[in-house]
Amino acid sequence: MTEMENKAVEYAVQQGVATLTMQSAPVNALSRAIRIGLIEGIESALNDASVKAIVVTSSLPIFSGGADISEFSGGDLSPMLPEVLDKIENATKPVVAVLPGPAFGGGLEVALACHHRITFAGNKVGLPEVNLGILPGAGGTQRLPRLADVQTSLEMIVTGKPTSVVKLPGVFDKISDKPEHLLEDTKAYLQGLTPDKAIKRTCDISLTMTDETKGVFDAVTAQTKKATRGFFAPLKCIEAVRGAYTLAFDDGLKNEGKLFMECMNTPQARAQQHFFFAERAAGHVSDFDKNTPERSIEKVAIIGAGTMGGGIAMNFANAGIPVTMLELKEEALEKGLALIRKNYENSAKKGKLTQEQVESRMALLSGTTSYDDLSDVDLVIEAVFEKMEVKKTVFSTLDKVCKPGAILASNTSTLDIDEIATATSRPEDVIGLHFFSPANVMKLLEVVKAEKTSAEVIKTCMKMAKRIRKVAVLVGVCFGFVGNRMIEPYGREANRLLLEGATPEQVDRVLTEFGMPMGPFTMGDMAGLDIGYYVRQSRQEHISHDPAYGAVADRLVEKGRNGLKTGRGAYNYEPGSRVPIPDPEVLEIAKQEAERLGVQQRSDICDEEILVRVMYSLINEGAAILEEGIAAKSSDIDVIYVYGYGFPVYRGGPMQYADEVGLGTILDKLTTYRDQLGEYGKMWLEPSDLLVKLAQEGGSFRSYNAKA
Known part of the structure; x- marks a missing residue:
């Protein structure tokens, strides 16, 4: 293999066209090597008098998957992607992006900085940065609106969803019917370039904020506030795009950069980027290797x-x-x-x-x-x-x-x-x-x-x-494995709080405000309270030392209140409706059970107590699971909770959330309520050994390695 073939970007000149071919498998992530290769390729083409046009393309079935986010943690980032795009956009010879496959994030931003763009009808492109808690940071929020309409631009940037290129006629100058026609269509397109149309810089397009455009911004903003509660980046995306209509191009780029850094420095961005890697890391296990045979599953x-x-x-x-x-x-x-x-x-x-x-x-x-x-x-x-x-x-x-x-x-x-x-x-x-x-x-x-x-x-x-x-x-094997074992203390504390005087709607509100899709009482009603009842019946040897365990929930089931399917559970439900209606009878049952069991009801149960006892108990169980090796790494628990239980991805999963809050804080709050709750606290709120150890060391779940 020659040195030229080994580069992340191959440079070749043929018939007056310099072709820069990205070839860094698997997705042409825009690593430092690719960024350097693109700048060197553009400079070589500009300095070669025989070159009349420049093509930027890929040898892979993808143009580029975008930024190499492993670089976010530091290292030599020079040249930054905006420098590369500035070099492309200000080139004095026409630069044509030819997309043989999808372009996402920084990959699409590269294409937008080129003077012309060619692809095929079945292709898709997107700016998915919002899914990492950030926004396009290399001009995407400024260049896309100059080529696509405001509604499309906002939708692409705010949702991060891929978009078919056929819906972007203003972005692409030529859309081939099939990928195999790209080469001949590119040749024909290059031959048809006239001097007056050779260089079309996206940055030269000017935009103005009309009443109609303002109306689109207002509508998208209102809808986004509703749909993305808890996320930081989506509204910042709108703010950045607004800059394309209200600021000069260079000022718009500066505004985008400022907003990008605001997003980067948030717990949401840290959480979403953690989860991005966590999902991929879940497939990397030590229980087999590449030499382990695999069985065929065909039936x-x-x-x-x-x-x-x-x-x-x-x-x-x-x-x-x-x-x-x-x-x-x-x-x-x-x-x-x-x-x-x-x-x-x-x-x-x-x-x-x-x-x-x-x-x-x-x-x-x-x-x-x-x-x-x-x-x-x-x-x-x-x-x-x-x-x-x-x-x-x-x-x-x-x-x-x-x-x-x-x-x-x-x-x-x-x-x-x-x-x-x-x-x-x-x-x-x-x-x-x-x-x-x-x-x-x-x-x-x-x-x-x-x-x-x-x-x-x-x-x-x-x-x-x-x-x-x-x-x-x-x-690994244990009761409930990871997900259902951890949901047990979550539900236990919610039910205990009801016995102590909290209402189902208060507990549910605290957890939904935290970001859960529904609170524990609504969740129980949806699943069927009889399911939990049968689990408790089968686990008497583990819970019989606490006669108040699940007491209210048991009474509800015994009264035929099995949840949504019977129209009554922790809440009441109108026929055909899933909307929970608070029912005073449930509070009366809780009061009777508290009297029977000698549990004093309180009117001072605050939101913090609910969050700590319910959510921190779940985290504490996760720590025990980690220490026992039931889960190989804390990020695996996070993946289970985001995908299996609707834990908010903008918090990254329960273990990432705990790391963000600080394990010392988790330990302090948990021990405070353990001590306040006397015998019950000692029974159920004892911090796990691993939580105590890591908190005292100033460590984190993320850095914990059971095999170390």
């Missing part, structure tokens, strides 16, 4: 055609993998398949699927009432009633009928996978695949490795998760 079986089983089946059908669904009764099987069809038909009505896609996916689904029909599947997932005896019976049967090498998985949300595995003669093939409801929508998949699960099975399941578009997090 899947699901045991149970209920809501969860059907949702799981849809994931595989969506990925083109045939699924056999098993129910012991034909009626239940037909009902399950009908529900799946109904879900697909609803998607088709919304325009998300064509009727042809509905039929092709349904064709991949078949049903059976006989275990014998599962003899040739590669993976079977059990999704039956959450009871150990039932699960073990299923696995014992699967052990007899499934072929050697088939992976036997349980969708259990709390039960011991090691015990389930004892029902088979092949515990190395048994694993937990905990899907979250609704399984066809939720992105999270907890992959639960049992003591004897083989590395081969773990690797196969982690890779399979990507194939069915899930974010997989590998966890």
